Structure formats: structure tokens, C-alpha cells
Amino acid sequence: MDTPNIDRIAQMGVRFSSAYVQSPVCGASRMSFYTGRYVHSHGAAWNNFPLKVGEITLGDHMRDLGVQSWLVGKTHMKVDQKGMDRLGLSSQSVIGARVSECGFDVFERDDGLWAQGPDGFYDARRSPYNEYLKSKGYAGENPWHDYANSGVEDDNTVASGWFMKHADKPANIREEDSETPYMTGKAIEFMDKMKADGGEPWLCHLSYIKPHWPYIVPEPYHNMYGHNAVQPVIRDDSERDNPHPVYGAYMDNAIGKAFSRDEVREKVIPAYMGLIKQCDDQIGRLLDYMGKTGRIDDTMIVITSDHGDYLGDHWLGEKDLFHEQSVKVPMIIYDPCDAADQTRGTVCDALVESIDLVATFIETKGGTSPEHIVEGRSLLPFLHGAASDNWREFVVSEYDYSATPAAVKLGVAPRDARLFMIADKNWKFMHAEGGFRPMLFDLINDPQELTDLGADAAYANTISFMYQRLAQWTRRMAQRTTISDDEIIASRGKSARRGVLLGVYDEADAEDELTVKYRGKAQGRSVAPG
């Protein structure tokens, strides 16, 4: 695909070609982006699993450095209402509102998931985007569905974008009113307002919903790509032969089955490409605005995603598992400072995790990433051409399928419906709780991940090695977040000077100062009353 604007950022910055998300599902992945912590650490393991009140976020770290953190778009964050109630926090207060929005101040929160059914809307919030559409004359209760995410049937009725057969129709909306241009406009409004209000410096999380289901895009993007533009599918019949049970369950679900049909891929992928192209154009609009206003010279820009999409590869749709299509994401970072001049336009293949961004932003603003809280590592050395010593040797991703039909089908208890991925450049390993065998791919000899070696006795040593890495990782110190290493070191030996005198039999074992003044002698006679 031709994406000249995203490419422009890549030319200005560094493209990280081995960037992985901490979980291939929106909510959990985002909570890792926003906390800089693994899912196993923050616990918000799936969509709408609330993020604990106590988790410290990017917004907290940035505010400590004098930077306001703002949201424009989607977070898929669900508030920990029980945690809020326990601490008497109201979402109407400034602090409570931030805790309710994973640390961001909200310029515009719109997750773009305005599905509606017999039980109501999937997202019970107000929809600023639906309000916008109504204000522009789009009719009905849910123009997000009826216009932005639907086409028109020949008889002029709504051709719902939920039906993938409609993916090749143009969405029945003016292009400028569709989701990506709308949210880009909000980002521009945001920057204008921050400038006018003295709200700089800021961090802006501009979070597009698209590309995402429903798969449909307005003119002219709907027919820019024909089905002949669709890349060959990456899958093999052998993958369906005795697959890992969890993988098998996902191939067997409605999404996997649908995306295994050529007609689905041939309809959806061109629309998906159109949605990407539209994003690229809107990023161009944003860059032009930032160029005109000078922001391009003092703003770090990061382009990334919360997960990928199988789109039929490996007999799967959407995300959820750990093939590269799902767990690997684009990550491009443009750093305007002089130190980054030497790396502009380069590609870095270091193993990067989404949690690295929090650390990167902290260090960009001159802070020191608190390693006892933030588990990611700053990418600044890579941006500034410095080798980063002792860089991580493997990346970790997790998936919690406890709320999905796969858990039911496999008869797995909610606490066992969890997957862990450990990957480096050579191997990708997946452990599944609940008594299943692992999965293993040889990324050198099988870069398309078509042959699962997890049941192959010849790879027992590799599997054992990956299990050791997983154990090393799960033992990590992830919860000692209330005291830093430096504070611990500074605390050493302090109790002696506050009078705790242990292992002392007599004066010969003790320091004089402590002995004389605090052990009574100097206080003279000691006569107990009564």
C-alpha cells in the first residue's frame, strides 16, 4: 500500500520493525500502553475488565513532569467502580475523572463502538460522534451505524456494515464526516485550544477507531483497492490438522470461519485498505497543520496500534492469538530533537514492547522512568543512535480468553483461560494454562508460522528453555511499586541510628554514641514508680 504520510513520519524518525503489544486485544493492550506495565501486572486482562484504581498511568507520570495528558478518541477503558467507591472517589472530581479515564484528561472520549442491540448500546456512554452526526443532519438514533458504518441498498435502505458482504459499498456519509476525519479535526481543535489556553506542553493520545469493524469506508476509499490488491493469504491446510486446542477453538469460531472464506477476504480487505489509506490522508492533514503551526518542530510523534488483524491468515479473523499478524504492530517514532538527526529514516529491529512508550515519554521530558513501577524501557537510546546495552532478549504477550466462547468450548475455568507468549527473533513460544501443551514456531525456518512444533519431542530443549524464560519473567518484581530501588538503598542502616540495636550482647558490641545517650546511663537513676 502507498501510505506517503505515514512514510513521511518514518523518514523523519525511526521505524521499529519488531514491536509487540502486551496483549492482542484492544482493552488489555491499551492498559499496558497507558501504564507501561504487563497485563500480568495491571490485571485488566480483557476488554472491559476494569483497570485498578491504584494503577499509575502515563498521565500521572507526565503530570509530574509538567505535561498535561489528553485523550482524543478511544481508550476502551472501563472504570474500576468498586475501587472508586471504596476510596470515595467521584468521577465528577478532577482526580476521579482521571482515574476513570486511565489517567487522561478528556478532550474527547469516543471509543467508536456504538453497536446497538436488543439489550441497548454496547457502550453506555454518550457518543460525541453520534451527537456530531445528528447535528449535521444524519437521522435516527444511531447514525454511527446507519450512515458512518453502513452503505445503501439498491432500494435505498440501510446496507449494514455489520454484514461483511457490504464492505465494498461506500459508507453512506460525507467523507469529511466519517470517523477518522472527524477525530483528526478534534485533534486539530485540541492543538488550537491548547495554544490559545496556554495548555502547552501537552501529550495527546489521538486514538482512531478505524481500521476496525464494521469494515466499510466512504468514497473515494471504498473502491481504491480491488480484490486483486489483496495479498495472498498466509495459511496452510496442515494448520487445521490436529491444531493446538486453543488455536483450534479460534479457527472454529464464527470469525475464523468467516475469514477463511475467500469472498469475505475479498470484500473486507479492500475496505480495510481503504480505511488505512484514509488514515494516511488524515495523518497528512495533521502533519500539514502541525507544520503550519510549528508543532512539527517540538512534538514527538508516535504511530502505533493496539494489535494487528489476521484478516484470514492462519484461518483466523481479528486478533486474539500470537501470530505476527495479531501481536506485532507498526511503531514509528519521530523525535524532533537534534540528537535524533542521525537516525532519521532508519529501521530498528530491536525487540520492542508497547510498554516501552511510557518510559520513552518520561525520559523524553527529562524524567527518569521509575523502574519499580514502569516495566517498559526507554527507546530514546535507539532514537539517538546509542546502542542500548543489555536490551531485552525476549518479548512477552498475554491473552485472557476467559470471557470468550473458546473457554466454554474447551471447558476451561476462567482463571485458567490464559495464554502467555515468549518470543525472540528465533522462536515464538506460547504457554496455555489449563493443562494444554505449548505451541512453538521456528521463526528462522518457518517465518510464516505455519508449523507448530509444540508437540514435537525434538524441540523439548527449546521448549524447556522458553519455559525457563517464562518463569524468570513471571517471578519478576512487578508489585513493589511503592518504594524505589534508590529509596531502598537509602534506607539501609537507618534503623540503627534510630535506636534499633540488634545482636548486641554487651557494650563491647555497640557503638559508644548509642550506648551512652540512648541506653540509659546518661539518664541517671531509674526508679520505677509505685
Place this chain on the structure above:
Amino acid sequence: MDTPNIDRIAQMGVRFSSAYVQSPVCGASRMSFYTGRYVHSHGAAWNNFPLKVGEITLGDHMRDLGVQSWLVGKTHMKVDQKGMDRLGLSSQSVIGARVSECGFDVFERDDGLWAQGPDGFYDARRSPYNEYLKSKGYAGENPWHDYANSGVEDDNTVASGWFMKHADKPANIREEDSETPYMTGKAIEFMDKMKADGGEPWLCHLSYIKPHWPYIVPEPYHNMYGHNAVQPVIRDDSERDNPHPVYGAYMDNAIGKAFSRDEVREKVIPAYMGLIKQCDDQIGRLLDYMGKTGRIDDTMIVITSDHGDYLGDHWLGEKDLFHEQSVKVPMIIYDPCDAADQTRGTVCDALVESIDLVATFIETKGGTSPEHIVEGRSLLPFLHGAASDNWREFVVSEYDYSATPAAVKLGVAPRDARLFMIADKNWKFMHAEGGFRPMLFDLINDPQELTDLGADAAYANTISFMYQRLAQWTRRMAQRTTISDDEIIASRGKSARRGVLLGVYDEADAEDELTVKYRGKAQGRSVAPG
């Protein structure tokens, strides 16, 4: 030792003979008692490492069941001030005060650690006990030290209890004013007040500091036990021959060296026994009061400790490591209800952890322990004579020595100064982060734990098996605390009825209801504005 009152409770209840603390150090152990969670989960891994604001405590669980939870004595809890500030919580508010006191309402907080040195008091709070002593006429700034924890020299000056040579002297205080009777009186006052104020039902954490350093006890307890009452020391010269480095560092510290001297043991242990005897007498006083007021008939009583004490065994003093002397604790539970009649006076040797108490208390009050938060398991089945299926196969304990001289001596970074114990009835295993070999004891053939098999190649399989258990445990789901398994199960399939329609190519793939009403057809023509 003759402890008729503790024995009385054992006769009324069940004695758990294999009870372990989650960490053999006061603060970390207590935070596990108070949260029902492992140290690796709550992160307050050592004394004065603050407990995170977000951690849910026994007090929270009990309040949900209509039971107020009160503190009378020690917690060794340090407030997470940064976490409080982040959420705008004041310790002056009811909620903030509870968060500051690990979930308890405070009837009396007194940690009993009023050491004082050139940098001030070890504990910067006000000391209700010191205030009491002053009100009773005990002189000076710190009568806790000068009277309650010191004897008198021949020349009538203070014989500081910090010097273990004085352990055989009587503490220079009226027995009724010493720490254990004082706090017992507070517990009685507490029960009186709750009755008068309608504060029942309550949970009371009566937390004695003694037996504890400074090792000294008032008359008549100071000479109840002679040095001939001291049990033979459990140690062997071979333990000092090429020990595990962490064990070696602890043998080498001032405490280990002191308690390896016979004169120290012979002075300290009789005082320690006197302190236990005094506790037993005070428990008798409490039981008598509870008998007279009827509380004995409706109050569950638990006797336990936050850790043990080596007192010279294994060439060590105090606690910190995982020999039975340190990590195993007394645990006796008396349950007044009829269902417990069949088990009164029995001993249960199931592997019990301190975190089990939170779950036990919740279920005693008719609640269901929230397994997504509380990691311990209710002991009620054992109290009520029901076999508990699938009981745990091993116990876990941890120790964080990052703040101690051992970390300096061994050159271990703060995040690597961590130990994990896995034990069952047959084996005790210890993993040390930082590149050290493990330790291993054969509890069947070496119940005194004198021979460390951790470097013995003949035990590689056992060590590997224990590492697997450790890995299984560290992978556990400990942070998904904002949503229960039941809530997850109930959430399944809900998004479809809120309109999320995935993997649907055309109407043939979708349910009719969803298709007709929410996919546009029924809404008639769809004409986008201008």
C-alpha cells in the same frame, strides 16, 4: 513450656500444625495476613515498604459483611503516601484513615517499636503506650525503653534491654504496666466499648509486640525459666561449611553471630519463654473476661504469629530465612459454632498459609471469599470436619532482603534480592534471584533441616520439580482483581445482544431479531444529508 490458656483454646478449637507465613518478616507477613494475598501480589515486601492504596484488605471484606474491623496493637504498616496524594486522600478522612491503617479502624495503634537514637525514634508516630507510662509516673522521654524494656543495674542506673546480657534481669516496671498486660487491657476496654456503643459484631486484631526484642520481661516471669530450661540448639557445624551464599550472609551478620554464642542463648531464651508465659497468662485474663461477658460463645478466636524466631538454631537469630523456626507459626482457631464441635481439641496438619485467615473470616460471616482478590482459602472445612478437596499441595513464602546488609555484602541489586520458598511435607526448596543456586531440604529424612541438598546433583529432578511448582505459582492470576470469575462468566455473549455482530457475511449468518431491528431495514430509507 506450660501454656494452659493457649492450650485451652487449642482444646476448644483446632491446632494447625503446618501453618506458614507468607514472609518471615513482620511487615510483609502482616500485609499478607491483612490482604489474604501473597507478597508477590501485594508488593509490600519488607518492613516499612508501604502497602499500595489499591490493595483490598480484611477490613474492606468485613465491612461488606457488616462487621467492623478494629486494631488493638501492632501492624507495622506504612502508609502509601504517594498513592494517597495521587488520589487526594487525607488520612484525616474515615476512608483515608482506613487506607492508612491497612483497612482497620484504630482503637489503639502501637507497634511497640519505640527504639530511639541520634536520628530520632524508629517509629515517628505518637506512642500511646509511652503516654500511658508517663501518666503512671514513669519518668523520661521514653519509658518504653527505660522501664518496660530495661532492668536496673546494681548502681540503680538503667540496664538497657538492648543489651542481651541484661535479659535475665526483671524489667523495671510493674508487671501490670508492661506491654502485654497493657494491650490486653486495651482489648478488654475495646470489647466493653463495642458493647456499650452498639459496635457489635466486630473483628478485633489484638496484636501483641511481645515476645520480641528487646528481650526482657518483668517479675515474676524473668526467672521462671532457668538456662537449664533452654532446649538443645538445633545446628550443626556442617551448616557453616560452604553454605548457600544468602544463608551464609545471615549467619555472618551481627544477629547470627550473637545467637551462635551460648551465653546469648542462655540469657535470652529464658526471657523469651517468660514473655510467652506472660502472653499465656494474659490470654487467660482475656478468656475469663470473654467468658463472663458471653463473648466466648459468639467469638471466633485465632492465635498466630507473623513469624517465628531462630534463637540460635541454624546459627541464626530472629527470622528472615525459611527454616521451620522462622517460617512456621502457631495457628490455633476456635470456632464457637456447633458445626465445629466435632473437631474441638484436634490437630490438623494440612498445609496452611497465613493468607487463609481472610478467606476463613469472610466465610465465617457467611460471605463467599472473592477468589479473584483473596488468594488464601477458607479453613472452615477443616474446622467443621469436612475434608477439603483439592487442598493446596505446597506452601509459598518469600523474603525480600534488598534493604539489608546481606544485599550489600552479596552485591545483589535491590530487585534481585528476593527469595522464594516452596515447601510441602517432604521437601523445602528455596530459589534465590540473582544467579544463586537453590537450597533444598529433605524434610522426611532431615526434619531438622541440617543438610542443604541444593547443590547436590543427585537431587536435580526434585529441584526441577520444585522449580516447576514455583513457575506454576508465579504464573497465577493475582492481579485480575476488578472482575470476578462469576462476572466474567455472566458477561459472555453479552456483546452480541448489544449489537456487536462479528463474523457475519450476510443475513444467513445472523439472528433475525438483530438483523431486522438493528441492521437498518426496519428504519426504512437512508438518505445521507447533502
